[in-house]
Amino acid sequence: MKKGILMLILASGSLLANPENKTALKTWRDSPDGIQFTKWEASPAGKKVHAGAVKINRAIRGNASLVGVVTSLTLPEGSSLGFGIMVNIQGDDYILTFGGEVDQEFDALRDLQVNDQINIKSHHVSKAPKYAFAILSPTYVTQGAKLLYKRVQAKGGC
Template sequence: MKKVIYALILPLVVVSGLVFANREIKNETYERPTPKPFSSAEREAELKKWEATPDGVKFKKWEASPAGKKVYAGAAKIRKHISAFTNMEAVITSLSLPPGSLLGFGVMARINGVDYIVKFETEKSQLEQLYSLKVNDKIIIRSHNLSYAPKYSYPIVSGEYVERDSKVIFKRVPRKGGC
């Protein structure tokens, strides 16, 4: 009888010891080595190095070209609205993006007399409301992000909030588990 009791208690002790040891390991916090941010001198050196690459040379030529200057001028017109996340009135000019575009779902819109690409990072449930947009619809857009690329002749606005007829038709859903 004693042997049976010892045989039952021994595995219980071993298992509880393993569980306790595993719990202590999980409670320890591991510090991931975070990359040290570049100093301004290192950043400048990396930028100079990139500008010497074929892609960097191509980008610099585009910036100096009339098309690049036009894109930068358009971006400058709405930069204050972007940084302040304020309303911008827009008119939809096209329901499709330029040919060869790889931006996903988006529309062309005119804001303050300048054409922009307005792209959306949507979930399937939000697409239906965006598909209801028509050419010449007046909308209100808010965004935090403005970008440009040599491939496109227009500044690219990431639509985060869109309103039509005082009704919200799109509001970007924050990503789960991160930025």
């Protein structure tokens, strides 16, 4: 399995119900990448990111809308997450990532300014040692009554 898929398994406990996924996770945890990830999770930086993810995970699982304030219109330097912005939700900073760009798909998001308040519904929160913030994958983003972004479901996918 690829590292990215296993990161998804780590971030989503529901995928661990399948015994094959549990075996894959154990195999990955014993690999050099898994050992490094486990060490990062136990570090102060990893604990901070994990606490931020846990803080909003209940709202995400309950399909609640999160209120965020835009703190940066760019992602941290060296990011490989595609287009995204930084937001503060309930006192913690998060990466809000939208993936690769497609023409004018993100034009409404580009009009945002620092300190703008937005409403976010997310379908997933994850974490990675490369980033000092939990990573949110939004389902949709609104500002007031204006829809800024709506995730398009992949055809034939989940």
